[in-house]
Amino acid sequence: MSSIKDLVQAQVTEHPVLATVLLASALLATEYASSRSDSRSPPWVPYWFPWVGSAVSLGRDPDAFFKNAEAKFGPVFRVKAAGKNMTYVTSPALISAIYRDTRTFEFITIRKTISEEVFSTPKHVAMSSELSEIYFPAHHRILAPTNIGPILHRYAGHISQQLSTKISETEGASTPLIDLVIMPAYVAAAKAFFGERFPATRSYPPFFKFNDAFHLLVANLPRFITAGPREAWSQGVIQLFESYIRDVREAGEYTELINATLSIGDSLGWTDHALATMLGSDLWAMEANAIWAVYWFIVLLLQHPEDLRRVNAEIDSARDKWTSAHSNSPFNASSLPQFIADSADQFPLITSGILETLRLRTSSFSIRRVTTPTEFGGYKFDVDDQLICNTRIIHMDEEIHERPYDFVLDRYVDGGKKYTKNGSPVPNHTLPFGGGVSICEGRHFAQAEIKTFIVTLLSLATIEVDTRNERWPTPAMERVGVGLISPKGDVNVIVRRRN
Ligand code: HEM
Incomplete structure (x- = not known):
């Protein structure tokens, strides 16, 4: 996982003069921005060094940093880190108020800016009204729960094939x-969305170089710091999609997503390069989080052997029901997709475990731009100010979630359970997918995909920790705000095919 320090070090060694000039300009710009604050603005979390601000303490232990900041300054405060001034909102009630007031707190401009600055979509496409009025809604429809069935079915087929080979x-x-x-989950999702012929394995190295630095790219750090990941994106991922678009057009084989993207793009005269950047951003959305959620769920089950037994028992019981209802169908890798589709409601423990994994292992921010001068949470905000809803602080609040740092497999089995804080209900107690207008469009697919992976793996094989070489991954906490927290380190396992 690249840290700011690693990337800066690489660039400073290669371009020392440029690095010094840019760093100095960043320092001056930050000083100017901070000198404009007034007393009705949210309080600053104090820091010693300009530009760097609170980056070091925040990166070292974000959970402790935000918890302390909230305890000292209340649920709205400002943080300076790596040249950026950010306003964070941490209480469930205020986050919910932001999500509801879509007129004052909007997201679409930010989504477009990320399309241009991070995913390299050409400005005239990224900022066009057609992108938000035609393309985004079409995209949204593809991921609606009523439409994802065929994509999920293809995912189940691919993952069963991938895992069978791997086992x-x-x-x-x-x-x-x-x-x-990771590779099986990555390949299965990419092929399910883009088509059987998509060169998923080839896209993997540049994708990971880009994804590794995503938190730095989205923070818009100076380009000299993020040159390597940007090159991996443009020379690796985007070029691969450009040539894949040519292949798809020749072969006439279109999945739902490719069809929508190409037909809308062609009707609006967008180039294949622009379409490739948009499909690249889809690849990022579908791969950056879900595959790591699968990984963490398995790690947490291995760390809690009794829970692994309970999950296996749930799968076995669903399988027994399915095989007695389908006595003429063999139960094997080929029939697994059908078994999973037929038994979707037979896995309450696994469903709960997925949400619990996401509660523990996500750090998701929802960002909003202020559209009109407003008073919020007792402070004044101007047009273009940005607020960040920090949902992880809710996940880790011991008043809302008992034993928040523990993995509790059945935490969400009781759907009627009430969550409260200061005696008031907290309906938005678990927000790994963000919320409001920008809530993750892929959340239905993601949860079904993770369940499909787990049920497939544990139906095909047993899994145990290799005790001769026992080591465990830890969460790379410095990667705040962009969804799944990736692991540092790994664990070795032994899988054996089940009869
Ligand atoms: C466990 C897996 C996933 C997690 C934790 C996750 C998390 C998130 C989060 C936190 C956001 C931003 C929400 C906000 O701003 O409030 C988001 C947005 C989005 N996600 Fe996901 N995501 C996951 C999987 C997926 C998948 C599989 C897809 C597509 C197949 C997807 C597509 C999207 C899209 C298109 C958006 C942008 C929505 C918008 O801007 O309106 N996500 N996701």
């Missing part, structure tokens, strides 16, 4: 869990 290759041998999970 045969590694049968009985000590294997890093990352090798067992």
